[in-house]
Amino acid sequence: MNVEAIVAAVGLEVKCGRESLGREVTGGYTGDLLSDVMGHSKEGYLWITRQVHQNIVAVASLKEHAGIILINGCEPAAETLEKAEAEKIPVMVSVLPAFELSGRIYNLLTSPG
Amino acid sequence: MGEPKPNLYSESFHIEGGNFNSAGIVSTSIKSILKKLGIPGDIVRKAAIVSYEAEINVVSYAKKAVVNLTVGPGVVRIEVIDEGQGIPNIDLAMQEGYSTADQRIREMGFGAGMGLCNIKNYSDDFHIESEVGKGTHLKMTIQTP
Ligand SMILES: Nc1ncnc2c1ncn2[C@@H]1O[C@H](COP(=O)(O)OP(=O)(O)OP(=O)(O)O)[C@@H](O)[C@H]1O
Ligand SMILES: [Mg+2]
Numbered sequence: 001m002n003v004e005a006i007v008a009a010v011g012l013e014v015k016c017g018r019e020s021l022g023r024e025v026t027g028g029y030t031g032d033l034l035s036d037v038m039g040h041s042k043e044g045y046l047w048i049t050r051q052v053h054q055n056i057v058a059v060a061s062l063k064e065h066a067g068i069i070l071i072n073g074c075e076p077a078a079e080t081l082e083k084a085e086a087e088k089i090p091v092m093v094s095v096l097p098a099f100e101l102s103g104r105i106y107n108l109l110t111s112p113g
Numbered sequence: 114m115g116e117p118k119p120n121l122y123s124e125s126f127h128i129e130g131g132n133f134n135s136a137g138i139v140s141t142s143i144k145s146i147l148k149k150l151g152i153p154g155d156i157v158r159k160a161a162i163v164s165y166e167a168e169i170n171v172v173s174y175a176k177k178a179v180v181n182l183t184v185g186p187g188v189v190r191i192e193v194i195d196e197g198q199g200i201p202n203i204d205l206a207m208q209e210g211y212s213t214a215d216q217r218i219r220e221m222g223f224g225a226g227m228g229l230c231n232i233k234n235y236s237d238d239f240h241i242e243s244e245v246g247k248g249t250h251l252k253m254t255i256q257t258p
Contacts, residue, residue: 033225034169038162039234043154051222058137062144062161079134 017090140164166228200243
């Protein structure tokens with residue numbers, strides 16, 4: 001399943017990085033502590049977080065995440081969007097809280113077929 | 114055999130303490146250099162993790178640092194030498210969850226006390242030395258096939 005399919009299925013607002021929405025999603029990780037995400041997430045993952053600061057872009061880029069999803073309708077900082085656009089990393093926003101969003105995406109990624 | 118083989122690549126970088134806006138620039142450069150050299154993806158990602166965590170620690174806790182990247186046959190070496198407050202108790206600092214990060218640092222999502230653990234876990238060989246009031250010296254080695 002690619003990022004675009006998840007955007008459509010859970011109703012995400014795409015803030016930047018549209019050109020990379022075709023990327024395959026290999027899994028996900030939910031967390032707000034950057035070194036926890038550094039240590040435990042993998043390439044191709046969607047990262048679900050409430051952090052909006054520009055440092056999230058470096059983490060997602062270094063870890064080769066498929067995209068960043070901000071929860072609870074959080075607005076990304078302007079510098080975050082600028083950097084993410086340059087790095088071609090999709091930043092998306094969901095109105096859902098982390099628990100619910102993670103559950104939905106988990107179901108999409110693990111449902112057979 | 115016998116003759117030491119020359120390094121394939123070496124470069125030095127500088128990190129400025131306290132500047133969170135440019136944090137990650139050095140690790141991003143290291144990652145793209147290793148990629149261009151044709152180092153396998155999993156090795157590049159390990160190097161990215163260890164250099165990022167070291168870079169953030171310099172930005173968080175030190176005045177400035179020099180980072181030396183050396184790529185030799187079968188090995189990537191990353192050395193980070195900072196000038197700063199140093200670490201009074203390395204065993205304590207190495208414990209997962211131990212952090213002296215202040216509120217400002219925590220608000221950005223740092224301060225889980227996991228950075229040094231990540232460095233240790235993702236490098237094949239890791240050395241840390243520190244002198245209070247002077248600075249900290251990290252040496253990370255990652256093997257390449
Ligand atoms: N270069 C350094 N200079 C001085 N103190 C340091 C340095 N690196 C680490 N420390 C000390 O060691 C502690 C643990 O570092 P570590 O990177 O493991 O966690 P952290 O930086 O507190 O949080 P995290 O890395 O999870 O965001 C720090 O809180 C700090 O007190
Ligand atoms: Mg740290």
